[in-house]
Amino acid sequence: MNISSQQLKSDIIIIGAGIIGLSIAYHLLEADPQLSITILEKEKMLGLGSTGKGTGSIRYSHSSPSLRRLSLLSRDFFLNFESAFATPIDYLEKGCLRLASDEVLWNQLQLTTQHAEACGIPMRLLKQEELLKCFPYLHKSRFLGGALCPWDAYADPYAVLAALYAAVRRKGAFVHFGREATKILINGAKIKGVETRQGTIWSPLIVNAAGPYAAQFAATAGIILPVQPYRRQVYVCSNPHDVPPATPLIVDLATGFYLHQEVSGKIVLLGGTDRDTWPGFEDMLDKSVAEDFFLTAIETVPSAIDIKWLRTYTGICEQTPDCHPIIGEAPELKGFFLANGFSGHGFMHAPATGRILADLILNGKTERIDINLFHLGRFIGSEKEEHILL
Numbered sequence: 001m002n003i004s005s006q007q008l009k010s011d012i013i014i015i016g017a018g019i020i021g022l023s024i025a026y027h028l029l030e031a032d033p034q035l036s037i038t039i040l041e042k043e044k045m046l047g048l049g050s051t052g053k054g055t056g057s058i059r060y061s062h063s064s065p066s067l068r069r070l071s072l073l074s075r076d077f078f079l080n081f082e083s084a085f086a087t088p089i090d091y092l093e094k095g096c097l098r099l100a101s102d103e104v105l106w107n108q109l110q111l112t113t114q115h116a117e118a119c120g121i122p123m124r125l126l127k128q129e130e131l132l133k134c135f136p137y138l139h140k141s142r143f144l145g146g147a148l149c150p151w152d153a154y155a156d157p158y159a160v161l162a163a164l165y166a167a168v169r170r171k172g173a174f175v176h177f178g179r180e181a182t183k184i185l186i187n188g189a190k191i192k193g194v195e196t197r198q199g200t201i202w203s204p205l206i207v208n209a210a211g212p213y214a215a216q217f218a219a220t221a222g223i224i225l226p227v228q229p230y231r232r233q234v235y236v237c238s239n240p241h242d243v244p245p246a247t248p249l250i251v252d253l254a255t256g257f258y259l260h261q262e263v264s265g266k267i268v269l270l271g272g273t274d275r276d277t278w279p280g281f282e283d284m285l286d287k288s289v290a291e292d293f294f295l296t297a298i299e300t301v302p303s304a305i306d307i308k309w310l311r312t313y314t315g316i317c318e319q320t321p322d323c324h325p326i327i328g329e330a331p332e333l334k335g336f337f338l339a340n341g342f343s344g345h346g347f348m349h350a351p352a353t354g355r356i357l358a359d360l361i362l363n364g365k366t367e368r369i370d371i372n373l374f375h376l377g378r379f380i381g382s383e384k385e386e387h388i389l390l
């Protein structure tokens, strides 16, 4: 593709046209419509990264306070999306039911419920008897109880991505598909631009929104990012016969197993048990784990024994060691901004991330959240947050 001379220079270059890169571009242009923004995307079309593989779950009922805060900062964006963008995204507050199968997990759920309610997020605890009354298709004896958050929602990730793409183009951003950023160009301590096989683009500001490839891209400037890619396998199946339509997302805290029912009520996406896999970009289907997976599914929803396994796909999830994102300016390189390692929450936290990064880039600070919580430097010291699984 030929690039016009005005596109060779840009106020800001964003690497990656996934949900994170597009949300950042959108919020920057909302705050300052005069900005020139260039977005580089190595794939030839929209939605081929992690975003296009996502399940579309938007959750508030996290056990981590900082993840809850990011969800709350994103809430109005999703609630108003359909009217603001005049695009249907299948937004549905169907809730999420988290299940505890032992005392430790049950205590954890009670604590999460207390903390969530304290910051205005509705959550309801259900002890075994009530749980089975409300959700009779669950395993009869495995779960001590569950917690239901009615705010937890679903939206179609591709529809959100496509609407953001159209919006940033309307606002004047240049989006180049099939153009991989191969190197960050630095002169002394200053960013000069980005090298691509089709030529250099000059800018003093670069945003790393490269999803699972974030660490590789940062490494071209000698920056080590603890962001690893993990394969996630999703089983597309017919709906278990006794699971009614509009059922909440169901998550078994012990195994990670989840059941997400598509809006039609005819199909379910199952997955979540592969959280202990090795890092890598290999996205081939691993059939060897399917038997164990379906056994786990049956131990959660026994009628899953009769479902039809329609197909399987895999996606790559970008993860940090503490499963919290890295958001902010790289400490060693002024002008290099990071929005990486969302650890299974990048879709739901994209609006907050866009807003925070727009604040940091344009004003040098944000009032929305304590940005130190997401600083890359936290991995250098000894204090680390607990590994958050969900």
Ligand SMILES: Cc1cc2nc3c(=O)[nH]c(=O)nc-3n(C[C@H](O)[C@H](O)[C@H](O)COP(=O)(O)OP(=O)(O)OC[C@H]3O[C@@H](n4cnc5c(N)ncnc54)[C@H](O)[C@@H]3O)c2cc1C
Binding pocket: 015, 016, 017, 018, 019, 020, 021, 040, 041, 042, 043, 047, 048, 049, 050, 051, 052, 053, 054, 055, 056, 057, 058, 179, 180, 181, 182, 209, 210, 211, 212, 213, 214, 217, 232, 233, 234, 314, 315, 316, 317, 318, 339, 342, 343, 344, 345, 346, 347, 348, 349
């Ligand atoms: C199976 C699965 C289910 C998920 N379910 C959910 C969910 O329910 N809810 C939720 O919130 N999150 C979910 N996630 C996580 C979520 O999808 C990601 O966190 C989110 O999409 C990350 O967005 P991103 O823009 O950072 O990455 P991506 O969408 O991967 O975008 C990054 C883009 O950068 C491009 N790129 C990379 N390197 C370069 C380069 N050097 N030059 C140019 N372009 C480059 C890539 O091609 C890619 O298009 C799920 C993930 C998976 C895999």
